[in-house]
Amino acid sequence: MNFKEKQSFYIKLIEEKLANSVAVDNPYYTSLKEAMLYSLTAGGKRLRPTLALATGEIFGTEPGEVIAFACAIEMIHTYSLIHDDLPAMDNDDYRRGKLTNHKMFGEAMAILAGDALLNLAYETMLRDALAGSSMAKLRAMEAVARYAGARGMIGGQVIDLQGEGRKVDSQELAAMHRLKTGALIKAPVEAAAIISGAGEEQLSVLSNYAANLGLAFQIKDDILDVEGSMEEMGKRPGNDAVCNKSTYITLYGLEQSKRMLQEVTDEGIAFLEGFGSKADFLRELARALVRRSN
């Protein structure tokens, strides 16, 4: 399989698993399942679960061994988007070309659907770890929890929140992205590596690759917010400027941001050298993220 074929193969696996992951079956609250699935199956790049599957394959780990964690991390990502879009937060009406969760189901339900997705992520990982009586999966789960929490993604969301409407320096912006976006991109890579029995050295270089990928992802997002179109992105571009947010563009300008994007990506790819051709997919994925238009 070439890169595109393998990517499609991964995404198909992920979409199927996600669509069947919400096993809520109660006549009194069918709407909760609907709200959870609405955002969970809204498409998107599926970058995080793809990273988990691809990292597993470096070690010859079957997708089935990693898919539960892959989907759990996508659930965490999805809940964070639902809560981020709320009126009290970014107040977005559209996400991935569809109405945001609270626009469809109301604010209260969106809050609860987000909560339920975060909890479902842990239920999913716990059931998977229990089924295999796996201590490695317990360790992987601990890594995911750390990256998802107050010292990871949520910490980044708080920095973001506190930076609105004031000038943020490059150090604070870097800390914000490392946590808000970077943490949950490291999570699938490290979790899959731990499940695959990676050594400390392998875990460390993969984590560095993921950190660079996360940073590149964010720089590209900021570029797209200036250069992208509503059609391609499925949401309104120029939103950062409207919200008066500090971005790579406001700090470094468009041209230097583009150079940084390329440098950070190349550096990330360089970390994979020791894995030879087994890491080709991860290399190509990093390059594809530079080229993306949404």
Place this chain on the structure above:
Amino acid sequence: MNFKEKQSFYIKLIEEKLANSVAVDNPYYTSLKEAMLYSLTAGGKRLRPTLALATGEIFGTEPGEVIAFACAIEMIHTYSLIHDDLPAMDNDDYRRGKLTNHKMFGEAMAILAGDALLNLAYETMLRDALAGSSMAKLRAMEAVARYAGARGMIGGQVIDLQGEGRKVDSQELAAMHRLKTGALIKAPVEAAAIISGAGEEQLSVLSNYAANLGLAFQIKDDILDVEGSMEEMGKRPGNDAVCNKSTYITLYGLEQSKRMLQEVTDEGIAFLEGFGSKADFLRELARALVRRSN
């Protein structure tokens, strides 16, 4: 130690552990820790963690073996209160005699502090299970996750949400309480029993005790909302009526509700027979909840 002394001993352990549980130390977001601790250390009855410690003691399990799970469940309870109090949900200004989280820190921070507490609950349990390489704790965590999620507490919150402003029948009200309050009262009892190596039969009777305790707790809450005072409860009584909520009082009347409270409590206590005097604390706790004024 008599009941009161033992209860104080448990609560002291719990308060200490909770106060030291938020290890977020980042200059960019000290306010997150503040918001999390504000609600986590706001007092309250500490019913859920107390239940975990007391259930452990039936089996001779040291409090130290159960305290992490006890506090994790209190974190889950606390996050659910923060989100429940939000303007889009119950829109409460006071909780336990203090301003609600969003009134103190703003809505966005309250949403994130709630998310962070839910996540911290899992981080806490995971670290504890990892430290002991404990498969029993993995199983206990799975039970907690099930009771906290869409098929448990959150499912109950959704039923509650959908019942506002319309007449709810007794079956739906029972389902709502079984999930919204009952699930997270079962969680500490079952988790502690699993950690303690309880057999299926023991687990089942303890679960039945907890189910009755949860139901009694809810009936008493409804009674207090009619009979209680702002001073004693730390929040505005009569809120159910204002919100046009269906309660045990609206369905059965005050007198029958009081009879039901006593019956349900007695039945719960009866489940503990096989444990002899070891379960005295759990019996006394059930009786204390009937007498409580807040």
